[in-house]
Amino acid sequence: MKKLLFAISVFMLFNYNCSFADVISGKIDHDELNIKNKIIDSKTKQGLSNAKITIPELHYTTYSDKNGAFQLNADISNKTVLFVEKEGYKVFSLTVDNSVLKSPLKLGIEQSSPFDFQISDGVIHLGDNMYSDNSANSNEFQYSANGSYFSKKFKRPASNGQDVVLRIGTIIGLDTKKAKMAGQNRIAKVYSSPMEVLVNGHKISTIELNGDNIEILIPSSVLKNENELIIQTGRNLFQKEYVDYDDCELANIRIEVREKSFYARH
Numbered sequence: 550m551k552k553l554l555f556a557i558s559v560f561m562l563f564n565y566n567c568s569f570a571d572v573i574s575g576k577i578d579h580d581e582l583n584i585k586n587k588i589i590d591s592k593t594k595q596g597l598s599n600a601k602i603t604i605p606e607l608h609y610t611t612y613s614d615k616n617g618a619f620q621l622n623a624d625i626s627n628k629t630v631l632f633v634e635k636e637g638y639k640v641f642s643l644t645v646d647n648s649v650l651k652s653p654l655k656l657g658i659e660q661s662s663p664f665d666f667q668i669s670d671g672v673i674h675l676g677d678n679m680y681s682d683n684s685a686n687s688n689e690f691q692y693s694a695n696g697s698y699f700s701k702k703f704k705r706p707a708s709n710g711q712d713v714v715l716r717i718g719t720i721i722g723l724d725t726k727k728a729k730m731a732g733q734n735r736i737a738k739v740y741s742s743p744m745e746v747l748v749n750g751h752k753i754s755t756i757e758l759n760g761d762n763i764e765i766l767i768p769s770s771v772l773k774n775e776n777e778l779i780i781q782t783g784r785n786l787f788q789k790e791y792v793d794y795d796d797c798e799l800a801n802i803r804i805e806v807r808e809k810s811f812y813a814r815h
Contacts, residue, residue, distance in 0.1 A: 585618040588633060588652075591657030594769060600635040600658070605672065613736050628689055630672070630719050633658055635785050640670045642718035643750040643761055664706040668715075668778065668802040673699050675782040676722075676796030683735035684724050690798055695796045698781040703804055705772050711806040713772060715746065715765045718801025720756065725783060725795075727757040741795035742783035749776055759797075764807075778804075 553727035596617025603610045609623040615660040621631075625647050633641040633656055641658045676694040680687050706713055723733070726740045751771040756763065780802075785793035 585620060587656070588617045588619065588635070589655060590614045590638075591659050594657070597635055597638075597658070600633055600638075603632045603634070603741055604629055605632070606630065606689065625650065626722075630689075630721075632670075632801065634670075637661055639665065639803065639805070640667065640718070640801050644719055644721065658691070664708050664711075664806045665704065666703050666804040668701050668703065668804060669699075669799075670801055672798050672800045673802070674792070674796070674798045675780070677792075677794045678796065679793060680722070680724075680796040681736060684722060684796065686712075687722060687796065689721055690796070692779060692798070694794075694796060698779055700777060700779050701802075702775065704776050705774050706804060706806055707775060708806040711808055713767045713769070714775045714805050714807050715748075715753075715767055715778065716801075716805050717756075717763045717765075717799055718802045718803075719761050720744075720759050720763065720787050720797060720799050722797030723757065723759050723783070723795060724785075727755040728759060731758060733759050739785060739787040741785050744783055744795075744797065745781045747779040747781065749773060764805075767804075 588597045588602070589595060590597055596613070598615045598617060598718065600613040600615055600617070600619075602619055602621070604610065604623055604625070606629045607623050607625070611619055611621065613619040625645060628644050628646040631643050631645045635658065637660060638658045638659050641656065643656070672691050674690060675693040675697060676695045677697065678694045682688070723744060724736055724741045725743050728734055729736060729740050743757045744755045745752055746756065746765055748767055748771050751768075752773065753767055754765045780799065782797055783795040785795065
C-alpha cells in the first residue's frame with residue numbers, strides 16, 4: 550500500500566485522530582486568554598496583518614488587522630470551509646462550524662516556498678450530482694459536479710533532494726466504508742470505493758476519510774520533468790445497473806516540498 554501521510558491540524562472536520570502530534574502547517578490553538586481570532590506566521594508566531602479570510606459558501610470576506618486579529622461576524626450554522634490567503638504565504642483552508650468557533654482560533658500559516666505549486670485554490674466537485682441527503686456533508690456542497698475525476702499537469706519541483714508531496718486542504722463528501730464507520734455520513738447500508746490519487750498513471754494513494762490538510766508523499770520514482778496529477782472519486786459498490794460516482798468536494802490542492810527528515814520521523 551502506498552504511503553499516505555496526514556498533516557492534520559488540532560481541529561479535524563470529523564472527530565478523527567491525528568496520525569502525529571506535531572503539525573507543520575495550519576496549526577490551530579484554542580487560546581482562552583485571547584478574545585479575538587488571530588492569523589500568525591506558523592514559524593515566528595507573529596501576527597500577520599491584512600490576511601484575507603473568506604467563507605465562499607456564505608459570500609463572506611474579512612481581513613486581519615495590524616496585529617493579525619480578526620472577527621467572524623457570519624452565521625455559521627453548518628460546517629463550511631474557511632480560507633486564509635496572504636501574499637507570500639500558502640493558501641490555508643479549514644472546515645469550521647459554530648462549535649469550533651466557541652473559543653477564539655489562532656491560525657498559523659506557512660510562508661510559500663519557491664518550489665511550491667498551487668494546483669487549485671478553489672473548490673472542485675467530483676461525481677455525478679446523484680447523492681443522498683445522508684451523504685457526508687452533502688448539504689455543504691457548493692457546486693455541481695464537473696466529472697468523476699480532476700486532472701492537472703505540473704512541472705517537477707526543483708526540490709534539491711527534498712520530498713515532494715500533494716496537499717489537499719479539505720475533503721468533504723466521501724462515503725467510503727471507513728467514512729461510514731467513523732460516523733461521517735448517515736447512509737444506512739451502502740458505501741463507495743476510496744478516492745484514488747495517481748501521478749503519471751501510477752496510483753500513489755487512496756483516500757477514505759474526509760478531513761483537513763491531507764498530505765500524500767509522491768514517490769520520486771514516479772516523477773518526471775512534466776507530470777500529470779489525477780484525482781478520481783470512488784464508485785457506489787452496491788449499484789450494479791449503472792456507474793454511480795461518489796460525490797465529493799476538494800479545496801486548496803497544492804504540490805509542496807518537505808524536508809526528508811520530516812517523513813523519516815513518521
